[in-house]
Amino acid sequence: MRTLKIEDLKVLWNGYAKNYEAPYKSRLHREHLNQLVSLFLPGSEIVLDAGCGTGILIPYIVERIRAKEIWLLDWSSAMLEEAKAKAKKWQSCIFKFYCEDLCNLRNTFPEESVDAIICNLVINYLPCGWREAINQFKKLLKPGGYLYLGTLLKEWKFDISFLLRHGFGDIIRDPLTSLKELQYLKHQKIISKITKVAIQHGASFPSRDQLLEHLSTENFAEIETRTTYWGYGIALRARKTL
Numbered sequence: 001m002r003t004l005k006i007e008d009l010k011v012l013w014n015g016y017a018k019n020y021e022a023p024y025k026s027r028l029h030r031e032h033l034n035q036l037v038s039l040f041l042p043g044s045e046i047v048l049d050a051g052c053g054t055g056i057l058i059p060y061i062v063e064r065i066r067a068k069e070i071w072l073l074d075w076s077s078a079m080l081e082e083a084k085a086k087a088k089k090w091q092s093c094i095f096k097f098y099c100e101d102l103c104n105l106r107n108t109f110p111e112e113s114v115d116a117i118i119c120n121l122v123i124n125y126l127p128c129g130w131r132e133a134i135n136q137f138k139k140l141l142k143p144g145g146y147l148y149l150g151t152l153l154k155e156w157k158f159d160i161s162f163l164l165r166h167g168f169g170d171i172i173r174d175p176l177t178s179l180k181e182l183q184y185l186k187h188q189k190i191i192s193k194i195t196k197v198a199i200q201h202g203a204s205f206p207s208r209d210q211l212l213e214h215l216s217t218e219n220f221a222e223i224e225t226r227t228t229y230w231g232y233g234i235a236l237r238a239r240k241t242l
Contacts, residue, residue: 004197006127010075012194016187017078020054023187028229035226036120036150036235040064044116044146048073048109050137051102051122055083062090065116073098073108103128105136112142120150125194127201131214138218143242147220149235154207156232158188158195208234 023029037060047067049057052074061067070093074080077099087095100108102119103126117137123130130151137147195203206214208225211234215223220238228235 004200006197006201009127009194009197009201012190012197013076014078016190016194017054017076017082019187019190020079020082021056024056032150032228032233032235033120035228036148037064039148039224039226039235039237041146041237042066044114045069046071046114047116047118048114048140050105050117050119050133052083053079055086057118057120058083058086058090061118062093067093067116069094069096071096071098071109071114073100073102073105075099075101102126102133103136105140109140111139114140114145115142116146116148117141118148120148121152123149123151124205125198125203127198127203129202129204130206130211134214134218138220138240141240143240145240147215147236147238147240149238150228150233151211152205152229152233153211154205154232156205156229158191211236 024033033056037057040060042065044065045068047061047065047069048071049055049061050073052072053076055072058070058072061070070087072080072083072087072095074083080097080099084095084097087097098108102122117140119133119137123133126133134147134149141147212223212225215236215238219241221241222237222239224237226235227233
């Protein structure tokens, strides 16, 4: 079997662009998104959405953070085209688009150039590793700037046995809704493939303790967290110290 290259990872993400938002209709994804955006604070003028996907966070950045300028970055050109289409609905701020590798942000933006960075469900797929991503975020943030981060954690599995085991209580309480949500498992095949290729090239899933420890080491403070995905995911806000 042919070993897939990093370029193949980009192809996989491009192929997933049309279905990227479908899982957010499921309870687990929707709850994670709601927890992340609940942490957004108003007042950041320039916001970078690093790994923006199809721009699903645009309305929340505009309405909750009230950014004047939003930079949308993704290495999938297909994802970015979807984001561009969404941005046309919002005339209250400036949008800039970058089809670039998130692992090389230092070559795209000057240091201390943004007031806030949002990165959702991305760092666990990066070949450069989640630690390197956070290190780059730190360099790009202005002193006092905010990092809004969402990620899956170690031991998360996107398969039916894992979902049934951890969602058993939900099934008992609301069996019809739970059975309906199993339709989102059709996305499991491509996500599993993306995960496999990413890990082959250096990606890893952090534990909660590893993530929080590294943020503290990199001089992030005022860290506020939300537990998502039955404890196998996290949403957080952290502030770069002055």
